[in-house]
Amino acid sequence: MDPFLTSRAVSDILGGITNGMIYGLVALSLVLIWRSTGILNFAQGAMPMFATYIGMVAFSHVFSYWPCVAVSVFVGFAIGGGTERLLVRHLYGKPELNPIVVMVGFLIVLEGAAAALWSTQPRGFINPFSPIDFQLGGKPVALSAFSLYEIITALVVMTTVAVLFRYTKLGLQLRASALAPEVSRLLGVRVNRMLTLGWVLSMGVGTITTILVASNFFTGLTPQVMDGVFAFGFIAAAVGGLESPVGAIISGVCIGVILQFVGDFLNSNYIILVALGILIVSLMVRPNGLFTKSTARRV
Amino acid sequence: MARFTRRHVVTSGCIVLAVAVSLVGAATIRDGVALSVALVIAIAGTATFSARGMRANHPTLVRVVLSAVAIDCALVSTFFFSATTNFNLAIGAAMSIVLLGLSFLTGASGQISLGSSAFMGIGALIMAMWANHHASTPIVVTLLIAVAGGALAGLLLGLPATRLRGPYLAGMTLAFAVAFTGIVNTFSSWTGGDAGLQLPTSATAPHWLVALFSVSTSPFVTNTMWITDITIVVTGVAFFFMANLFASRTGRAMRLLRDNDVAAELVGISLSRTRVIAFIVSSAYAALGGALWTLINNSVSPPSYSFALSVTILSLVVIGGIGTIPGALIGGIIYAYSANVISWITTQTGLNPQGNFASQLNGIIFGGLLIVTMLFAPMGIAGAVRHYWLRRRAGVVTE
Numbered sequence: 001m002d003p004f005l006t007s008r009a010v011s012d013i014l015g016g017i018t019n020g021m022i023y024g025l026v027a028l029s030l031v032l033i034w035r036s037t038g039i040l041n042f043a044q045g046a047m048p049m050f051a052t053y054i055g056m057v058a059f060s061h062v063f064s065y066w067p068c069v070a071v072s073v074f075v076g077f078a079i080g081g082g083t084e085r086l087l088v089r090h091l092y093g094k095p096e097l098n099p100i101v102v103m104v105g106f107l108i109v110l111e112g113a114a115a116a117l118w119s120t121q122p123r124g125f126i127n128p129f130s131p132i133d134f135q136l137g138g139k140p141v142a143l144s145a146f147s148l149y150e151i152i153t154a155l156v157v158m159t160t161v162a163v164l165f166r167y168t169k170l171g172l173q174l175r176a177s178a179l180a181p182e183v184s185r186l187l188g189v190r191v192n193r194m195l196t197l198g199w200v201l202s203m204g205v206g207t208i209t210t211i212l213v214a215s216n217f218f219t220g221l222t223p224q225v226m227d228g229v230f231a232f233g234f235i236a237a238a239v240g241g242l243e244s245p246v247g248a249i250i251s252g253v254c255i256g257v258i259l260q261f262v263g264d265f266l267n268s269n270y271i272i273l274v275a276l277g278i279l280i281v282s283l284m285v286r287p288n289g290l291f292t293k294s295t296a297r298r299v
Numbered sequence: 300m301a302r303f304t305r306r307h308v309v310t311s312g313c314i315v316l317a318v319a320v321s322l323v324g325a326a327t328i329r330d331g332v333a334l335s336v337a338l339v340i341a342i343a344g345t346a347t348f349s350a351r352g353m354r355a356n357h358p359t360l361v362r363v364v365l366s367a368v369a370i371d372c373a374l375v376s377t378f379f380f381s382a383t384t385n386f387n388l389a390i391g392a393a394m395s396i397v398l399l400g401l402s403f404l405t406g407a408s409g410q411i412s413l414g415s416s417a418f419m420g421i422g423a424l425i426m427a428m429w430a431n432h433h434a435s436t437p438i439v440v441t442l443l444i445a446v447a448g449g450a451l452a453g454l455l456l457g458l459p460a461t462r463l464r465g466p467y468l469a470g471m472t473l474a475f476a477v478a479f480t481g482i483v484n485t486f487s488s489w490t491g492g493d494a495g496l497q498l499p500t501s502a503t504a505p506h507w508l509v510a511l512f513s514v515s516t517s518p519f520v521t522n523t524m525w526i527t528d529i530t531i532v533v534t535g536v537a538f539f540f541m542a543n544l545f546a547s548r549t550g551r552a553m554r555l556l557r558d559n560d561v562a563a564e565l566v567g568i569s570l571s572r573t574r575v576i577a578f579i580v581s582s583a584y585a586a587l588g589g590a591l592w593t594l595i596n597n598s599v600s601p602p603s604y605s606f607a608l609s610v611t612i613l614s615l616v617v618i619g620g621i622g623t624i625p626g627a628l629i630g631g632i633i634y635a636y637s638a639n640v641i642s643w644i645t646t647q648t649g650l651n652p653q654g655n656f657a658s659q660l661n662g663i664i665f666g667g668l669l670i671v672t673m674l675f676a677p678m679g680i681a682g683a684v685r686h687y688w689l690r691r692r693a694g695v696v697t698e
Contacts, residue, residue, distance in 0.1 A: 106666065109670070
């Protein structure tokens with residue numbers, strides 16, 4: 001058998017892509033909200049976490065995976081839309097500080113509420129995919145049925161978002177109301193509805209991401225499961241540029257691979273340090289991200 | 300001057316209210332008496348020196364007197380407080396230094412940081428590390444070394460921060476706060492990893508002071524009291540410097556930068572230099588607060604300097620009032636008593652103290668207050684009070 005596929009470097013690349021897809025999805029959901037409403041959502045990890053808990057508890061007696069997933073995603077949509085309508089709507093046009101502070105507060109409230117309701121013990125999300133690596137000539141390849149499921153789901157979600165934005169009338173309206181709200185309103189686009197829809201979409205992506213993270217046999221669902229993932233996802237989004245969905249996904253995957261190498265060849269303690277270093281260096285070189293076209297700021 | 304003006308009425312009203320509140324609210328009679336004496340001195344001093352002419356003609360003198368009065372009555376009251384109250388007071392005073400630093404960064408220069416907990420942790424660790432290697436260094440020198448370490452870290456993180464706008468900066472400092480535990484564990488041979496470090500010797504009150512006040516066999520000046528006094532003096536000095544900085548040329552430059560950075564650059568203010576200075580000052584203050592916590596607790600436990608602490612700090616700054624000096628004090632007092640209040644709520648509502656809900660109450664309450672304050676009173680308690688006074692002075696009748 002070909003020893004190449006089971007070599008250390010290839011294993012790291014495969015494992016890194018699996019993680020990187022998750023970071024890319026979080027980054028994508030951040031970019032969706034940033035582009036539609038100009039807010040960096042610090043509760044982007046906590047809101048889907050809450051939705052996933054509700055979906056899981058709703059179906060905790062059935063022990064079947066797909067209904068739980070469906071319920072979680074729908075609750076995620078509802079939380080996204082509800083938050084935009086009830087909380088975020090009061091923050092448009094306020095100083096930059098206000099939305100950041102409110103969303104950080106929301107993050108803490110949601111994490112506290114989840115821990116209060118369902119305790120901090122990890123809950124397994126029993127799913128039909130095996131976490132055991134495929135074998136090739138007696139040696140493991142760093143791919144399992146579960147990681148294939150993660151990668152494929154991520155690709156499907158990304159393609160769906162891309163198709164929606166590029167080829168549908170709804171996507172055109174979403175882009176128009178983000179770019180020029182006044183003109184869009186004059187042309188008959190319901191801009192407020194589009195803003196809500198941006199949050200709903202983003203929360204859908206976020207909930208699917210959280211389900212993937214929580215389905216992982218080795219993590220399970222805890223109230224703070226998304227904290228670390230959010231940090232890496234934010235780093236990916238900032239490196240790629242908060243304006244660019246493609247940049248977010250590409251830098252997410254790249255960061256996943258780099259960090260996998262760091263964790264394997266150096267020490268797992270260095271992972272977050274290297275990630276921070278990447279963030280600082282890339283922001284010093286291109287403060288608006290690597291994939292954003294330079295734009296003059298309006299005064 | 301014998302005219303009985305509204306200022307006199309308000310001042311005496313405040314004094315009566317302060318005495319009543321402290322007598323009713325304090326745990327013991329001795330605490331209550333001490334608290335009311337301190338408050339009476341404080342209010343009288345403030346009222347005298349906040350007279351309009353004084354403030355306008357001798358601003359620095361007024362600040363010196365105010366800090367001295369505040370330090371003095373806090374010191375006097377520590378002699379009467381119980382050990383627990385003193386401990387809470389010290390923790391809250393150290394926290395108010397951190398709050399002041401963040402308040403300055405956000406309120407005066409418009410930057411936002413979620414990394415305060417990490418800077419606190421850096422100060423706390425440097426304090427413990429230095430004391431473990433050079434036990435004979437005086438406390439003040441060790442504190443200054445911790446401050447210098449925090450300032451250096453602030454410079455390193457502040458350089459990229461100058462080019463970033465709000466959300467990017469917040470995210471970057473958040474990543475720093477999350478990375479802090481990783482950093483500590485990477486250098487665990489120095490920092491002790493998650494287990495943390497102990498101070499080699501606990502700070503003890505000097506013999507002459509104990510001898511001076513020792514009336515009977517039991518020493519009157521305890522070590523807790525001594526540490527609290529150190530903390531209070533340091534806090535007072537830190538507040539004095541910050542009050543001057545707020546009013547100085549640099550402080551005014553920062554406020555202009557916050558309100559309109561293009562205008563600031565046009566009148567010759569260096570954008571990046573001013574922002575880096577603000578970041579350095581803020582992280583140095585955070586490190587000072589952390590170092591004092593190490594002194595008070597006699598040990599440092601790095602896991603407690605987590606992202607959650609950063610959020611608590613941010614909430615306290617927002618609730619107290621961003622960019623105001625009284626706001627930082629209010630936040631510190633709230634922090635000192637938050638644990639008591641939360642346990643009171645727990646017992647009153649009959650929750651299981653070991654249960655899930657009670658253990659999460661702290662986060663839920665602070666997060667909720669953060670949202671509510673930001674939505675309905677973005678300038679916090681101090682801002683709302685100041686707004687009310689300005690309206691009163693302008694003669695606007697509020698219904």
